[in-house]
Amino acid sequence: MERSFIIIKPDAVQRGLIGEIIRRFEQKGLKLVGLKMLQVTREQAGRQYSCHLGRPFYDSLVQFMTSGPVCAMTVEGKNAINLVRKMVGATAPENAEPGTIRGDFAINVQNNLVHASDSAESVAHELPIYFSEQDLMKYDSALKDWFCKG
Numbered sequence: 001m002e003r004s005f006i007i008i009k010p011d012a013v014q015r016g017l018i019g020e021i022i023r024r025f026e027q028k029g030l031k032l033v034g035l036k037m038l039q040v041t042r043e044q045a046g047r048q049y050s051c052h053l054g055r056p057f058y059d060s061l062v063q064f065m066t067s068g069p070v071c072a073m074t075v076e077g078k079n080a081i082n083l084v085r086k087m088v089g090a091t092a093p094e095n096a097e098p099g100t101i102r103g104d105f106a107i108n109v110q111n112n113l114v115h116a117s118d119s120a121e122s123v124a125h126e127l128p129i130y131f132s133e134q135d136l137m138k139y140d141s142a143l144k145d146w147f148c149k150g
Ligand code: IDP
Pocket: 057, 061, 090, 091, 109, 110, 111, 112, 114, 115, 116, 118
C-alpha cells in the first residue's frame, strides 16, 4: 500500500485545526500509521525544503516551520500520495479549491496549514527526516475490505 507523508504546520496547530485535518484523512479511508508532535529544527526544515534553497521565500519558510510545534503524520492507502495532495489543495490560496484543506481554511501562501509529499521520491526524501521505520505502526485496519478492495 502506498505511503504518504504529511506535516500539519505550526499555523494549523496554533489555530486548533489538528483534529479537523486528521479527521479528513481518516474519514477518506487513509490508514494512519505514524503520528507525532514535534518542534522542527532548522536542520530538519533545511533538509525537507532543500529543493527550495535559494528561492526568495526559503528563509521565511524555514523560520515559519521552526516557529512552533507541528504534527507529523504518515498515512497509507491506495494512491495515497496523489489523494492527499488533492485533499490538501493548491499551494496558492487563490487556486486552492473549496473542499480542500487549504481552500477551506488558508488565505496566506506561506501559512497554508499542511505539507504533503508530492511524489514517491519526495516521500523517500522527507519521511525519514521525521520518522524511523520503528516509529511506523504495522497493523491491519478492520475497515480494509471497505476501503481497499478493487
Ligand atoms: P507545496 O507545499 O504545495 O508543495 P511548494 O511550492 O513545494 O508548495 O512550496 C513549499 C512551501 O513554501 C509552501 O507550502 C508554502 O508554505 C511556501 N511557499 C511556496 N511558495 C511561496 C511564495 O511564493 N511565498 C511564500 N511562501 C511560499
